Structures are given as C-alpha cells and as structure tokens.
Amino acid sequence: MITKRTSLKIVALGAVSAAALAMGGLAPAFAQTKELKIGFVGVTSGPAAAWGTSNVRSMQTRADWLNEQGGVKIGNDTYKITVVTFDDQKDPRRAIAGMEKMAQEGIRYVVGPNVDDGAAAVRPVAESKGIIYFPYAFPKSLYEKPASNAVLGMVANYQSAPEIYKFLKEKKGVKKIAFVAANESDPLSQRDGGVAAAKALGLEVVAANDTYQNDTRDFTPVLTPIVRLKPDLLVLSGVAPGNAPLLIRAARELGYQGLISAETAQDATVLQEGAGALANGFISVGGASTPEIRSKTMDEFIQRYTKKFGEYNDESNTKVYALDYIIETLKANPAAIDNVEEYKKTMDTFTAPNPYVKEGHPLKYVGTTSFGQKRQVSVPMVVTEFKDGKFETLFVGSVD
Amino acid sequence: MEQVVVNGLYLGAQYALIALGLTLIFALMNVLNFAHGQMYVLGGFVTYTIYGQMKLPFVLALVCSGLTLAVVGAFCEKFLFRPVIRRSKRDESTMLLAAAIAFLLDAVILLLFGEKQRGVPKIINGVFLSDTIVMPYDRIVVGVVAIVMIATFVLYMQYSKTGRAMRALAQDRVAAQLMGVNVERYSMIGFALGAMLAGVVGGLLVTITGISSGIGGPISIKAFMMVMIGGAGVVGGAIAGGFILGMMESVGLTVLREFGDITYLVIFVCLMVFLSIRPNGLMGKPWG
Known part of the structure; x- marks a missing residue:
C-alpha cells in the first residue's frame, strides 16, 4: 500500500533526480x-x-x-x-x-x-x-x-623628461630650470634623472637639492628660496597628485610666473579644487587622457x-x-x-x-x-597642459 | 630674512592651534590621543563638504566642523576612554585605544570621502606684497584667526568656570574631585573641547592646504613634537612648541636647502639633545 508519506518521498526523489539530470546536462556548458x-x-x-x-x-x-x-x-x-x-x-x-x-x-x-x-x-x-x-x-x-x-x-620620467624639456626649450624659451622633490626614493631618483636630462639639453639648473617631507601641508617655506632664483621652469619631480596643487598654489602666490611641470600623472579635479586658476599652464604626463x-x-x-x-x-x-x-x-x-x-x-x-x-x-x-x-x-606619452579644469594635449610622443 | 620670519610665525600659529587640543586632552585625562590628526582630517572634510561642495558659508562650515568633532570627542570619552580608564590601571590601555580609534577614523574617512586630495575655494583672494615680504591674504587671515582662537582659548581656560574646573582637574584629579568638581562631566567637556579644536583647525586650514584622507598620522606626529618641545599637558607649552617648530622649519628650509632635506633631521637631533637636557620640555612638570 502506498501511503501519503511514501508518495511524498517518491515525488521528492523524482524532483532531485530530475534536477541532477538537468544539472548534468548543463555541466559541460558551465565547465567552459x-x-x-x-x-x-x-x-x-x-x-x-x-x-x-x-x-x-x-x-x-x-x-x-x-x-x-x-x-x-x-x-x-x-x-x-x-x-x-x-x-x-x-x-x-x-x-x-x-x-x-x-x-x-x-x-x-x-x-x-x-x-x-x-x-x-x-x-x-x-x-x-x-x-x-x-x-x-x-x-x-x-x-x-x-x-x-x-x-x-x-612611461618613466627619464623617457618623458627629455621630451618635455626639449619642447619647452624650443617652444617656450626655457633656459633656467629648478627642481623640487619629496624626500623619498621615487621622487629623488626622478629628480636626479630630470637634472641629468636638463643638463644634457644645455639648460642651466639653478636648484637641484631642494626637497620636502611628503607630508608637508604648506609649501610656502619650501618654495620661498626657489622662487627667488627666478627659474623659467619649475619641475615638481615625482610629485604625488595630492601635493601638486599645494606646490603650484604656493609658488604662484609667492609671485612665481614661470612654467611648472611634472612627469607624473595628475588628476584634473584635484588640481582644480586645490589650485583653481593658479594651476592653468601646468604641464604633466598622462595616457589617453584628452x-x-x-x-x-x-x-x-x-x-x-x-x-x-x-x-x-x-x-x-x-x-x-x-x-x-x-x-x-x-x-x-x-x-x-x-x-x-x-x-x-x-x-x-x-x-x-x-x-x-x-x-x-x-x-x-x-x-x-x-x-x-x-x-x-x-x-x-601624452604631454598635457592644464587649463580651466581640463587637460589639453600639448604633444603626443612614444617610447621605443 | 623677513619673509623667513613671517613664514615661521604663520606656520607657528597653525601648529600651535593643532597642538592645543592634544595637550588639553593629555592634561585632563593623561591620554595620548593618537587620533588627534584623524580628528583634524575629519574636521577638514566636514568643511570641505559644507563649504566646498554644498557652497554654504565658510563660517557655518567651520562651526559644523567644530560641533561634529565635539560630538565625536564626547562620544569617545564617554563610551570608550571612560570605561577603559575605570577598568585599567595601565596607561598603555588608553594609548592602544587611541591608536585603534585613529585606525578606525582613517578607514571611515577613506570610505566616506575617498582617496583624493580635496580643496575648497579661497576665502579671500589677493596677495600682500612689499619689498621684502610676500604673503597671500588668506594666509594672513588664517594666521590672525589662529592667534585670536589661541588667545580666546587661553582666556576661556583662565577665567571661565569650566576652564577653572578643567585646570583644577589637570593639576590634581583627586583634589578637584574632593573640592566638588564633577570629574566625569569635565573630562567629557575637555575631551570634546580638544577634539573640537582639532576639527576647527582642520576646517580652517582646508582653505590653505586642502585635505586628504591619509594625512592624519603625520599631523599627529607633528602635534606630538610640539607638545614634547613645550611640555606635555601645558597649554602655554603647546603654543610655544608650535611657534618654535614653525620657526625652525622656516629657517631650516631656507638656510639648509643646499644640503638637501636635512631640516627635519636637524630638528629631530635638536629635539633629542633638548629632551636629554630637559626631559619635561620647556614648561612641563615631572610625570606623577
């Protein structure tokens, strides 16, 4: 005699078996x-x-x-x-x-x-x-x-720096160049590479030893002596995106009127919020950015x-x-x-x-x-210029 | 040289204000608040949100920064530090708790406000120019506000009933209790006030230096340096420590620039020598 409980068992077993068969049939598709x-x-x-x-x-x-x-x-x-x-x-x-x-x-x-x-x-x-x-x-x-x-x-800075300095020397008349870097291995090695590239191009390096702590919040004391040297180009070697607007702002507020550049990628919103119009003209390297x-x-x-x-x-x-x-x-x-x-x-x-x-x-x-x-x-290697909250392409290069 | 001195004074005013809250909490509760820098950052982000994002008045944003951090400080004191101080006789317990709060705030701030450096519009445009000094007006305003706030804080601590109670608490907790000072209440007020100061400074300085989620730790370290120079737990010492550090930074970055970044190396060496001669700082008293 088939009781109600037995019927339920048969139905449940049937359902499980059907599900197993269905899963088995689909298995090869999932395995892919x-x-x-x-x-x-x-x-x-x-x-x-x-x-x-x-x-x-x-x-x-x-x-x-x-x-x-x-x-x-x-x-x-x-x-x-x-x-x-x-x-x-x-x-x-x-x-x-x-x-x-x-x-x-x-x-x-x-x-x-x-x-x-x-x-x-x-x-x-x-x-x-x-x-x-x-x-x-x-x-x-x-x-x-x-x-x-x-x-x-x-793109490494020793690949982009010579291109940027050459462009700025030929197109913007840059002759005197100053470097400032955070006192950490990356920025310091990038600074040294930049100094070598600048010297190779015949540029006069007026500041090559100025550094700052990476957690500096106000760069006025750091930049005061550099601005007095009146370089045509101030290079922020290996600058972190968070520090770039602070450095730019401090330099501009101290009366610096030359060009400012970096060989590291930056963020337009951060520059706009941190330095606003003072960041106009800032040159940096990005990829497929504009x-x-x-x-x-x-x-x-x-x-x-x-x-x-x-x-x-x-x-x-x-x-x-x-x-x-x-x-x-x-x-x-x-x-x-x-x-x-x-x-x-x-x-x-x-x-x-x-x-x-x-x-x-x-x-x-x-x-x-x-x-x-x-x-x-x-x-x-897209070299960009910051203008009114956006990056505009200056020139596009490549590395071999 | 005038520019170097002005830079030093301006930096000193900033630093003194940062150190005040830290030394107040230490004086009242013997707690080294490792989360002070994170509280500064949170205050900065509150101002960034209200003034920079919502475009509401800067003063309102500054008030909100202060109030937010006062609430956070009161909460930390009542629900975290108070139970730990009651149950533990070891100073390390509160230090560990403060470090844990610092890590927590770091993570929360990163989640809420993201990883980017943030900035707000300048509160005042223009630059003061003379033959020897260049100083943007907003830095002058911030420097003056910082000095006014320091003076107000000193007067408040000196002459108000709450200030007197907190000073009594700082001098001798047991004696103050015996004289009828509500120790728990004033500890909470003191912690809230210290946190509020951190928040207000963060809000004030976001107009100059911007703010980002990861700078809490370095801010705390600088604040500790100032407190060590001036003497732990002494308001006047924190102010002196702030101005001394600001001036040393400004002079060092100008005079020693040819030698690379040795300014902080020199500052730390000077600090070590100074502390070996005067372990309690300029105005501090021996522990216990």
Whole structure:
C-alpha cells in the first residue's frame, strides 16, 4: 500500500533526480567558463592611497565590463576575470607579503607595486614563484637583464623628461630650470634623472637639492628660496597628485610666473579644487587622457568608472592599460595562462589594437632602448597642459 | 630674512592651534590621543563638504566642523576612554585605544570621502606684497584667526568656570574631585573641547592646504613634537612648541636647502639633545 508519506518521498526523489539530470546536462556548458585571477599589490591607504586606488578601480571597472560581456576567450576556454587585491600600505615588507599571498593563490600576473622600494622588494618573490608583475616604479635594474619578470606599467620620467624639456626649450624659451622633490626614493631618483636630462639639453639648473617631507601641508617655506632664483621652469619631480596643487598654489602666490611641470600623472579635479586658476599652464604626463585622442571605448570606460565609484581619477588614463596588456598577451599565447616563460616569449612579438585611443599606438611591449629588452608597456606619452579644469594635449610622443 | 620670519610665525600659529587640543586632552585625562590628526582630517572634510561642495558659508562650515568633532570627542570619552580608564590601571590601555580609534577614523574617512586630495575655494583672494615680504591674504587671515582662537582659548581656560574646573582637574584629579568638581562631566567637556579644536583647525586650514584622507598620522606626529618641545599637558607649552617648530622649519628650509632635506633631521637631533637636557620640555612638570 502506498501511503501519503511514501508518495511524498517518491515525488521528492523524482524532483532531485530530475534536477541532477538537468544539472548534468548543463555541466559541460558551465565547465567552459573558468576563472582568471589577476592580482594587485600596491598602496590603497595612507597619504599615497590615490596611486593604488586608481589602479585597483581601473582593474575592477575593466574586469566587470569584460565579465558583463561574457568574459574573455583565451584559447578554447572562456574566463571570468577576478581581481585579487592587497594593500601594501607603501611598505616594502607588506609588499613582499602581498606577493607571497598572490603566489599562494596561484596567481601568475600581478599589477603593482606603486613605488620603487616596494617593486624592488617583491622581485625575489616574483622571480622565484614565477610571477610577472607590472610596477609603476622606475629603477632600471628591475627591467634590465638579468631581471625579466617586471614590466614597467607607464612611461618613466627619464623617457618623458627629455621630451618635455626639449619642447619647452624650443617652444617656450626655457633656459633656467629648478627642481623640487619629496624626500623619498621615487621622487629623488626622478629628480636626479630630470637634472641629468636638463643638463644634457644645455639648460642651466639653478636648484637641484631642494626637497620636502611628503607630508608637508604648506609649501610656502619650501618654495620661498626657489622662487627667488627666478627659474623659467619649475619641475615638481615625482610629485604625488595630492601635493601638486599645494606646490603650484604656493609658488604662484609667492609671485612665481614661470612654467611648472611634472612627469607624473595628475588628476584634473584635484588640481582644480586645490589650485583653481593658479594651476592653468601646468604641464604633466598622462595616457589617453584628452578628448582629442581618446576613443569611444575610453569614453565608456570613464563613464563606467564614474558610475561604479562616483568620481573618475585621471591617473586611470594610464592605469587602465595593465589589465588589457595581460589579457591580450594571454589571448595571443594561451599557453602563458599558467606559464610565465611562455608569456615572456610572446612579449617580443606581441601586438594588438589599442582600444583606448582613436588611432595608432598599438598595444606592444617596448623598452629596448632604455632596458635592453622589451619590459615596458607601450602607452601614448601624452604631454598635457592644464587649463580651466581640463587637460589639453600639448604633444603626443612614444617610447621605443 | 623677513619673509623667513613671517613664514615661521604663520606656520607657528597653525601648529600651535593643532597642538592645543592634544595637550588639553593629555592634561585632563593623561591620554595620548593618537587620533588627534584623524580628528583634524575629519574636521577638514566636514568643511570641505559644507563649504566646498554644498557652497554654504565658510563660517557655518567651520562651526559644523567644530560641533561634529565635539560630538565625536564626547562620544569617545564617554563610551570608550571612560570605561577603559575605570577598568585599567595601565596607561598603555588608553594609548592602544587611541591608536585603534585613529585606525578606525582613517578607514571611515577613506570610505566616506575617498582617496583624493580635496580643496575648497579661497576665502579671500589677493596677495600682500612689499619689498621684502610676500604673503597671500588668506594666509594672513588664517594666521590672525589662529592667534585670536589661541588667545580666546587661553582666556576661556583662565577665567571661565569650566576652564577653572578643567585646570583644577589637570593639576590634581583627586583634589578637584574632593573640592566638588564633577570629574566625569569635565573630562567629557575637555575631551570634546580638544577634539573640537582639532576639527576647527582642520576646517580652517582646508582653505590653505586642502585635505586628504591619509594625512592624519603625520599631523599627529607633528602635534606630538610640539607638545614634547613645550611640555606635555601645558597649554602655554603647546603654543610655544608650535611657534618654535614653525620657526625652525622656516629657517631650516631656507638656510639648509643646499644640503638637501636635512631640516627635519636637524630638528629631530635638536629635539633629542633638548629632551636629554630637559626631559619635561620647556614648561612641563615631572610625570606623577
């Protein structure tokens, strides 16, 4: 006799069996979509948080966008992108811990760190664990042989400075140049590179030793003696986006009327809020930043970023590139998905269309001139002038 | 040289105001408030939101910064420091609590206001120019306001009933209690006042230096330096420490500029030598 309880059991078993069969039938379709983890190790807290935050947010915005389109097809598989982040607090010891965490998670490609000492500190971990990383740090030793796992994620100041100074010498009549830098490894090394480039161009360097603490809030005492030297160009070497408007404002309020430039990427909103019209004429380097050269894809990226995080950061004009470079290189050689040696082989010949500019500037690895091997992403070297809250393109260069 | 002196005085007035709140809280409760810099930052962001974003009057923004931080300070004293002081006999407990509050505020501020440096429109345009001195009018205004606020604070502490009660508390907590001073009430008022000062200074200086989420720590360190120079827990010492540090910075950055950034190195060496000779600072009293 079939009781009510037995009937319920039969129905329940039938339902479970049907669900299992349905799942089994769908299983092959799900199996096609895998997860590709890309790491980030950099600074997202403290005074330099802006550097790493723009990295992370660029990666997350781009990853969400690609995932929304169904993921990326690499070889025969489709991958959803997952961004794994680690805040190194600008501390080399934490950067090492972050890179080790990435290794433990089986991550092969990491964006960051953001500063020289962090990038140098993670090198042994990256090389021993087989990780390719994309620092935003300039020491050549990271990219020259025998090093081979680091790929510079932007244009270095020793590549952009000669171009900028030459342009300003020829077009604006700059003869005397002064440098001021924060008393930290990155800005100081950038300052030294800038001084060498200026001297090579025959410019008179009137100030090369002036420095400031990175947490300085009022730069009037720092700039008072420099302004008195009346340079034609004041270079803010390696200046953090937060300090740039304060330095510009202090210099202008002290009566400085010459040009001011920096070789680091800046943010238009920060400049406008912090210095307003006093920042007009400020020259800096960005990537795919200005409406004149950016593509519709870049416009959409900015819209998506703004929608996701409330406000765009112009530093992301350069930092949007790293994730695309990793994905496109993996597409070019699917065997590199878990083998960085394959990735390195592909770097020498890799090229792909650049989605972020209207034309030209294909994605490719460069750096042969500076490092003797291709260990740098090619991004357009867009030299911009700040004017009334926006960046305007002065000229576009490139690195080989 | 006149410019260097003016820069030093202006910086000193700023620094003195920053250090006042810190030394007040230390005097009243023997608490090293590591979150003082974060309170300064929060005050700056309140002014940024009200004056910079909502375009409301600057004075209103400054008042709101002060009130917000007074509430935060009173809350911290009543619900965090008071129970810890009651239950723990060790000074480290309050220090750890203060450090935890600093980290918490850092994280909250970063979440609420983002990672970018923020700035507001100048409160007054123009620059004072003479043969030897260049000084923007807004810096002059901020310097004068800072000096007026310091004077008001000193007078308030000297002559008001609340000020007298807090001074009594700072001198001898037990004796003040025996004389009928409501220790808990005045501790809370004192902490709120110290936090309020931090908030007002943050709001005031956002017009000159802007504000960003990560600067709380460095601000606290500078404030501690001033307090160490002047003497912990002494209002006059904090003021003196602020002006001394401001002047040393201004002179050092001019005289030592050819040698790179050794100004702070020299300042720290001087501080070490000074403290080895006078461990209680200029006006401080021996602990206990």
